[in-house]
Amino acid sequence: MDERQLRVLRELGELGSVTAVAEAMRVTPSAISQQLRLLQRSIPVPLTERDGRRLVLTAAGQALADAAIGVETALARARHTIDEFVDEPDGAVSVAAFHSGAAAFFPLLLRRLQGPGSPRLSLHDEDVAQDDFPRLTRHYDLVIAHRLDHAPAWPRTATATALLREPLDVALPADHPLAAKPRLTPRDVAGLPWITVHDGFPLLATIEAVSAAAGQRLDIAHRINEMSVVAEVVAAGGGVALMPRWTARPHPAVVLRPLDGVHARRHVDVLHRPERVARRAVQTVLTALSSAAEAVRSRGGDAEAQGAGAEDR
Structure with a gap:
């Protein structure tokens, strides 16, 4: 799994549809579906399921989406640390x-x-x-x-x-x-x-x-x-x-x-x-x-x- 795949999962949990996620991330629905498939390959339990015509998160998917918040926060901190390191005048x-x-x-x-x-x-x-x-x-x-x-x-x-x-x-x-x-x-x-x-x-x-x-x-x-x-x-x-x-x-x-x-x-x-x-x-x-x-x-x-x-x- 990577950061982008986790973000797609998180957005799906919040927005409720592949189409809405695609619009929010400014990509095609097929690109969102591909990211979900790639993520699913690395996880041994289903992350999504059909609810009528909608694709929704399973309990495992929701747990991973919640964890993705912590991952994104940690990555944001890491990027900020790198930015400070790169721009540090007295390094x-x-x-x-x-x-x-x-x-x-x-x-x-x-x-x-x-x-x-x-x-x-x-x-x-x-x-x-x-x-x-x-x-x-x-x-x-x-x-x-x-x-x-x-x-x-x-x-x-x-x-x-x-x-x-x-x-x-x-x-x-x-x-x-x-x-x-x-x-x-x-x-x-x-x-x-x-x-x-x-x-x-x-x-x-x-x-x-x-x-x-x-x-x-x-x-x-x-x-x-x-x-x-x-x-x-x-x-x-x-x-x-x-x-x-x-x-x-x-x-x-x-x-x-x-x-x-x-x-x-x-x-x-x-x-x-x-x-x-x-x-x-x-x-x-x-x-x-x-x-x-x-x-x-x-x-x-x-x-x-x-x-x-x-x-x-």
Whole structure:
């Protein structure tokens, strides 16, 4: 049985005829009769009987019709609860992000959503391989993810909202001889030791592109995913690395230089399941993330002043 069938039974008990029920529910009498037949299939005793030309409820039918009042009341309460949940401005919203994305966006979100009635944020860091970001949307309302510019688009199972299309620059010690150059080529850096991410993570394909453009295999000295640690290792002379221009935290002993001859750029997107943004609180956080992206992008001017120059074409 379902809600509509129970309502038909209840209306029949109150209005006294199939025709009257059909008029009240704005359907045909045959549609009402079909709903009654479907309901009867799930009940072991007769619910209706003939009284002359009229179809009336049996004692069992009347008992079920009375119970239908409670069912409709409970469903109405449930719908009201859902409506309140969906429209709740200060509802809980879970946000996950890769490490450098979390460092860039989480503080901005917290500052923007501090006032009364703001969503209650639950923040999580998730350092996963590129292909695993869409799966995180099962567990979090919003997932800040990144992929290389030339990588396949996110699967249709997740909706993507673009935040940044971020250049990837070469990070090297501020006192390195190459720091004097405004731009670098793959040949400039191919002979240096490199720090890069683990297999399967974004950025690695760009490292391979640098190797291909230089015509020689790069010396991968260190495998480190956390960008703040990478910056420390670069500053200490442990090698050079590819680092995002805007989301990586600036280091006083590290400079960023654009890399010519390689398509070095990544997408930073928010992934979510479509039904999640039906909630007002989630929409508020998504809007705040888009606003925060503008702040992150403008904050990258410091790196450009050090010699990063205009964005790669």
